[in-house]
């Protein structure tokens with residue numbers, strides 16, 4: 417592992433002010449001393465852009481108090497000239513690519529945007545990392561670590577749990593998953609050919625305050641707050657890893673500081689400095705328990721009334737096609753290499769979400 421001191425570094429975070437990106441940048445602005453963080457996002461309207469503006473306002477506020485300079489650039493990963501210009505101008509030491517078109521269902525009606533953002537966009541980042549080594553000087557080493565978001569969706573319909581990065585993941589069941597698996601393959605080839613230290617992170621259902629409204633806990637809250645019912649698939653008989661945002665940020669922050677080592681194999685050629693890790697709760701929760709805790713916390717925070725009738729608002733229904741009953745992460749490798757396993761439980765995490773929801777939408 418090649419240790420990287422982030423203090424004083426120039427860091428690109430794409431997908432800020434997306435959910436994970438904004439929280440990562442907040443952490444960087446708080447934690448490191450000196451340096452520059454450049455955030456890049458196209459601020460698309462896949463979900464309410466007001467949430468992105470809100471997160472950006474938090475980042476702006478944090479930047480005022482930070483020793484780190486923060487620059488926000490509105491633009492798309494798919495714009496190769498823009499990406500090259502940013503890499504030329506800022507000479508990034510560390511790159512964290514979180515920008516992507518997320519969502520499994522959306523990819524059915526909007527495939528183009530997945531190809532554009534997740535494949536062409538990621539390719540532009542890889543090319544820019546590759547060419548960063550053309551600019552090496554006494555004061556610049558080129559990109560020392562590329563960290564990028566993959567997804568637990570690459571495990572597709574795998575039956576063996578917990579999901580391990582040693583498992584075969586050649587059977588994606590959505591275009592989204594296929595683009596994420598492709599990112600890992602593209603990163604491997606670029607790591608091998610150009611010796612770019614890269615680490616892919618397979619995130620497992622990330623939730624928390626100001627999260628993504630397209631995700632179940634958030635859309636269910638919107639429905640419950642309006643007095644509507646929620647559907648619980650497979651009669652709630654599903655187990656999932658839910659990972660609280662602070663745990664994800666901690667994981668990404670640690671990984672940024674430890675890049676796979678560059679070394680040569682017996683053939684004298686570089687062994688790709690390449691790694692992929694799971695970041696997931698590691699403690700699969702029963703969906704029905706997760707929803708019960710969510711409802712209790714929504715009552716506690718004052719989003720739902722005290723006499724709220726849980727049973728009356730949930731419809732237990734059968735399995736959705738394509739859904740899998742149990743998914744959770746084997747996080748041993750992350751613990752072994754970075755000394756970290758997510759630890760925030762659903763009670764604490766959902767409490768913070770419910771309190772935020774009350775403040776943001778109701779009071």
Ligand SMILES: NC(=O)c1ccc[n+]([C@@H]2O[C@H](COP(=O)([O-])OP(=O)(O)OC[C@H]3O[C@@H](n4cnc5c(N)ncnc54)[C@H](O)[C@@H]3O)[C@@H](O)[C@H]2O)c1
Pocket residue numbers: 430431432433434435436437456457458459460468491492493494513514515516517518519532533537565566567568618619620621622623628
């Ligand atoms: N949240 C989860 O549970 C989860 C799970 C697995 C993987 N991921 C991955 O983690 C990353 C971050 O996810 P998130 O939950 O923060 O999602 P998000 O949608 O909140 O953030 C992604 C951001 O990328 C931006 N973006 C999209 N296409 C872009 C483009 N072409 N150019 C520039 N910006 C673009 C969006 O505007 C958005 O702000 C994504 O790559 C996602 O696929 C997330």
